[in-house]
Amino acid sequence: MESVFFCADMDAFFASVEQHDNPDYVGKPLIVGGIEGHRGVVSACSYEARKYGVHSAMPASAAHRLCPNGIFVPVRMKRYKEVSDHIMEIFSRFAPEVIQNSIDEAFLDMTGTDRLMGIPTEVAAKIKVCVKEETGLTVSIGIGENRYLAKLASDYRKPDGLYQVEKGKEIEFIDSIPLKKLWGIGKSTWSHLEKAGITTASQIRNLSDTLLEGMFGKGAAEFLKAVARGQDPGICASEPKSRSVSNETTFDQDVGDYSVLKDTLLWLSHQILFRLLEKGWSSKTLALKLRLDNFSTSTIQMTQENAFTSAEEVFQASLILLNKKWDRRHNVRLIGLGFQNADPAGTGQPSLFEDIHEKQNKVEKAVLKLNNRFKKSQVIKAALLKKP
């Protein structure tokens, strides 16, 4: 049976949700994230804002310079998650298997569904109508014989696109997209490729395996070989190889005061432990991340014999990591804490989860108490209170 995959990708998702919730924003340059006076980047922006050269991941200051009359609004992740859940539910009405790839994107395995659902382009059109009617938003859908082609196809006619990569035209399709735009080829890989004089997929197809491996290493060579031929390099495994839970915060001003870092770690310890327990996972590995005032970033982690069970335990471990990693010669721009290699089977100790709501209350109280305390400290307040 021939495989058929859809990739459904929402158009300017965060910005579109904001425009839908607030009709005043419709037709105007809207920028989500990148609030003036705060460190940050643009999370998303409307197509009207893109005309000014604004794009996601751009520093806030640059966005303000390019688009001084733009409407800047904060990120409302909870709301986007709500809409996302609704959209995923719509997808599941049409596809036996929906793999969510990010908050605004999913792969639908439509293999063998044509008898029941109809031909792919018609089903895709129906999904688009459904999403529009129920959420007011537009989605672009790409169709291909594998997930990778579907993913590229979803981008091909954005916004409000619908494109199918025809059978037998896979190579032609790949060659119609600039190599540097292919999914998985980022800044670093592109710079390597360019330096080697490789700027098209057809050049990659003509290179020998040994040459490619010598230049990029085995993993990257395999990836490039596959995508240059329109094959799936293995994006989006249905079962991730490892799981992690982390929170981090960038201070409005770099911090040199140990007690501020300590208080932030206490807060982060509660956040990550609660989120871990909420998912029903467990973890023995704790990682601390620091970004210094010179933007250099480093991490340090430790693995203990047993899974972490209390925020206090996490907090104490995080202090050990901080003391090992921070030599106080630079102020701290960002501090983060996370669990690595989390085990989805959990701890096997149900007592941990029985009182999870009670735990949540305690955490909330603790955080509230912390926040009240932090109100005295102007430096840290913004960083702590911006989180729900």
Add this chain to the structure above:
DNA sequence: TCTGGGGTCCTAGGACCC
């Protein structure tokens, strides 16, 4: 330009064991 926050996957090297 002055660079968020949350993730996954890969790699290279070291420790340790048989």
Add this chain to the structure above:
DNA sequence: TCTGGGGTCCTAGGACCC
């Protein structure tokens, strides 16, 4: 008195994506 090979676990860093 100059030495193996393989497997597994762990760490730190880096690439990439949304």
